[in-house]
Amino acid sequence: MPNSPSLTRRQFVTLVGAALSAFMGTLVGLPAIGYLLSPALERRERESWISLGPLDQYPLNQPTLFTFTRTKKHGWEKTVTSYGVYVLRTSPTQVRVFSNVCTHLSCRVRWDEEAREYICPCHDGHFAIDGAIISGPQPRPLDEYETKIEGGNLFILLREA
Amino acid sequence: MLRRLFQWLDERLGLTTIHDVVLDRKVPKVNWWFTLGSASLFLFLLQGITGVFLTVYYVPSPDHAYDSVQYIMNEVRFGWLIRGMHHWGANLMVLVVFIHMLRTFFYAAYKYPRELTWISGVVLLLATLGMGFTGYLLPWNQRAYWATTVGTEIPGTIPIIGPFITSVLRGGSELSALTLSRFYSVHIWFLPAVITVTIGLHLYLVIRLGISHIPDEND
Numbered sequence: 472m473p474n475s476p477s478l479t480r481r482q483f484v485t486l487v488g489a490a491l492s493a494f495m496g497t498l499v500g501l502p503a504i505g506y507l508l509s510p511a512l513e514r515r516e517r518e519s520w521i522s523l524g525p526l527d528q529y530p531l532n533q534p535t536l537f538t539f540t541r542t543k544k545h546g547w548e549k550t551v552t553s554y555g556v557y558v559l560r561t562s563p564t565q566v567r568v569f570s571n572v573c574t575h576l577s578c579r580v581r582w583d584e585e586a587r588e589y590i591c592p593c594h595d596g597h598f599a600i601d602g603a604i605i606s607g608p609q610p611r612p613l614d615e616y617e618t619k620i621e622g623g624n625l626f627i628l629l630r631e632a
Numbered sequence: 633m634l635r636r637l638f639q640w641l642d643e644r645l646g647l648t649t650i651h652d653v654v655l656d657r658k659v660p661k662v663n664w665w666f667t668l669g670s671a672s673l674f675l676f677l678l679q680g681i682t683g684v685f686l687t688v689y690y691v692p693s694p695d696h697a698y699d700s701v702q703y704i705m706n707e708v709r710f711g712w713l714i715r716g717m718h719h720w721g722a723n724l725m726v727l728v729v730f731i732h733m734l735r736t737f738f739y740a741a742y743k744y745p746r747e748l749t750w751i752s753g754v755v756l757l758l759a760t761l762g763m764g765f766t767g768y769l770l771p772w773n774q775r776a777y778w779a780t781t782v783g784t785e786i787p788g789t790i791p792i793i794g795p796f797i798t799s800v801l802r803g804g805s806e807l808s809a810l811t812l813s814r815f816y817s818v819h820i821w822f823l824p825a826v827i828t829v830t831i832g833l834h835l836y837l838v839i840r841l842g843i844s845h846i847p848d849e850n851d
């Protein structure tokens with residue numbers, strides 16, 4: 472039999488059975504892998520322009536806190552994240568916007584009017600009005616947002632992971 | 633090389649013996665109705681696999697159950713496929729198991745010496761229906777909620793112990809988070825365990841006793 476070129480009935484059935492199983496296995500198996508990986512395959516980054524209102528409402532050379540919240544969906548659940556940014560208008564048409572998240576370990580910095588510095592309460596980090604490091608453990612200046620002004624309104628570009 | 637590896641394993645595991653006893657056993661001349669037991673087994677395995685996949689995203693809590701099902705259907709890749717297979721597989725399994733029972737009934741396959749095969753089959757049928765009943769609640773939509781309200785109300789009409797049975801099923805006097813979580817637990821742990829063990833017994837008996845032949849004039 473091993474030398475016979477033709478298939479026995481039994482061999483044929485085994486072969487067709489195996490082929491069909493393999494076919495059906497792939498047909499369902501590949502989507503099943505996609506199903507498991509699905510959340511990991513979502514596009515990670517999301518960019519959006521956030522409106523901070525009319526530029527005119529921000530005083531000159533005076534960091535002003537603006538807060539807003541963003542809702543993020545994780546599957547069936549929604550998480551609300553709050554953001555705080557300092558808007559610093561350096562001239563009637565120029566503006567810089569800093570994140571209030573300390574670059575050390577992510578506490579929130581606060582603008583101290585008397586010292587004219589941003590101070591982080593957690594490990595006494597000090598930042599200058601333009602975000603530069605004055606003293607403390609923080610590794611880099613305050614993060615700055617890309618801005619644009621459209622029709623007198625101020626926008627920042629928010630990148631969310 | 634492969635041959636020698638196989639022989640080494642076979643000598644220790646008895647693979648050839650298992651194959652001969654399980655798959656190469658003698659059977660009378662039968663027809664397609666005799667495939668329904670294997671079809672039931674296949675569907676049970678399929679329900680098991682797709683069910684395990686569904687637990688990756690499904691959440692058995694009144695706050696999230698409905699939303700998690702929506703998420704599976706609309707956002708998870710091939711979620712519709714996995715849930716669809718589980719949904720239709722569930723319906724098909726009840727049908728196939730039932731027709732399998734009819735076949736063994738009409739061919740009188742339940743008679744001596746196969747009474748225990750029949751009895752274990754009854755357990756399997758009831759457990760399969762139980763899977764359908766508990767699974768139906770899990771999407772936590774209006775249909776599921778009211779079907780379960782009605783379904784758990786029915787044993788309540790039994791005199792004396794009825795209301796107690798209803799509250800055991802519901803985990804309280806009305807449908808709540810407790811109902812959902814106990815139905816979920818029964819659906820994914822208790823009943824599958826019962827079915828797995830009972831299938832083991834059922835198939836052991838089928839193999840041990842052999843399959844009955846199709847009744848003829850002499851029977």
Ligand code: HEM
Pocket residue numbers: 665666667668669670672673674676729730732733736741742746749750751752753754756757760827831834838842843844845
């Ligand atoms: C999960 C459900 C079930 C599975 C997986 C299953 C599986 C099987 C398999 C593979 C066989 C071999 C013969 C054939 O396929 O016809 C068989 C035979 C049998 N089954 Fe089932 N079965 C199930 C439910 C039931 C039910 C609900 C009953 C009846 C109440 C039943 C009664 C029998 C009997 C009496 C035989 C012996 C048939 C014969 O010897 O000709 N089974 N079962």
Ligand code: FES
Pocket residue numbers: 573574575576577578591592593594595596607608609
């Ligand atoms: S977190 Fe701000 S100084 Fe450590």
